[in-house]
Amino acid sequence: MTKTEGLALDGITIRLGGRRLIALDAQVGRGEVLTVMGPSGSGKSTLLAYIGGFLDPAFEAEGSVRIDGSDLTGLAAEDRHAGILFQDPLLFPHLDVAGNIAIAIPQHSGSRRDRRRMAEAALADAGLEGFGDADPDTLSGGQKARVALQRVLMSRPRLLLLDEPFSKLDAHLREQTRQMLFATARQAGLPVVLVTHDEADAAAANGRVHRVGDS
Template sequence: MQDFARANSPTRSKSLMLSDVRIRLAGRTLLALSATVMPGEILTVMGPSGSGKSTLLAFAGGFLDPAFEASGKVLIGDEDLTGLAANRRHAGILFQDPLLFPHLSVGGNILFAIPQSVSGRRARRELAEQALDEVGLAGFFDRDPETLSGGEKARVALQRVLISAPRFLLLDEPFSKLDTALRQQTRDLVFFKARASRLPAVLVTHDEADAEAAGGLVIEIGREGDG
């Protein structure tokens, strides 16, 4: 039987470096920053709407809209990812919405993300069920995602990301649409999992409570006088 923790082994974790990243739109600089995020650390980038927070994640993940001009590098360890397609960067991404596939069951959503290196129907199902059990969703494998609460959907989305064996995490305000109690619970879970998996993570948010809970370096962009 495959083990969920082993499938997401921290031994391969390396630091994430954003080197001299500069993003422009229509000749205007939205952001300029450099940072190194060590395994298990969370870099928080804060700023108001329109400040370029999400474009930073798009640049790091390899899916930046061509309307933007970008320079700088994204590195994992010594490996330069800047010229690679998004699917070759192996970024794990959480958005504001869980974006679960409605045509798949809860378990089907998890199975979809399991790497092909895990072979055998039984082994893949056991791994998916273990992932659900780890976040209090034992027995949810055959459930329709539409029957889940917001917090349950967020937990499925998180486990789907982690089971894909990402090299780093990109968190695009993933707590902003949850109510206060769920936001705290989900925030704690996501940050705990990021640290336990020894993955470097970049969080973008406008919520100071997110930054405080993340506990790492905070970079503010888009404030008066920036850029």
């Protein structure tokens, strides 16, 4: 893997009201995970917002974000193609389960029927075959997490940003979902930035750990 492959974060500095929250230089290879740890309010999620292109203008930020050598820093969020998972799966209640995935598939991928078939295939890959017509509210927490991950992957992201996506799952589901997510990212060759306060998340990610907000 060359230095131009994966995600490069160079000279990232984020401040709020003159106080520095983040100072980071990192290279995250394809399939690798950079874990950012720290207490609430330390700027962890702010870093994800800067990488993803949706940082609140109240913050001052500088530094470059590059993926496979391409500079994303000046691009709008929708042009960066960063897949994002939050604490909540954020499934759309007015769509069935397959519809929640199909909505993320680029329209040039085929007809509406084609995209529906692709969504059903993604559900089967996640062990949810036959759930396409189900109401998202009928799914368990772990099932919702799998649907949210498949939706992100079907949007064809260039990188993954994870904002404490395991924190609301019980211990068994948390471990199961961690393994699935990191294995999927490795297989897809996606660089990952994980924000968490859980040491077990960092251990499962098995990559570099950057700590912020430590006194």
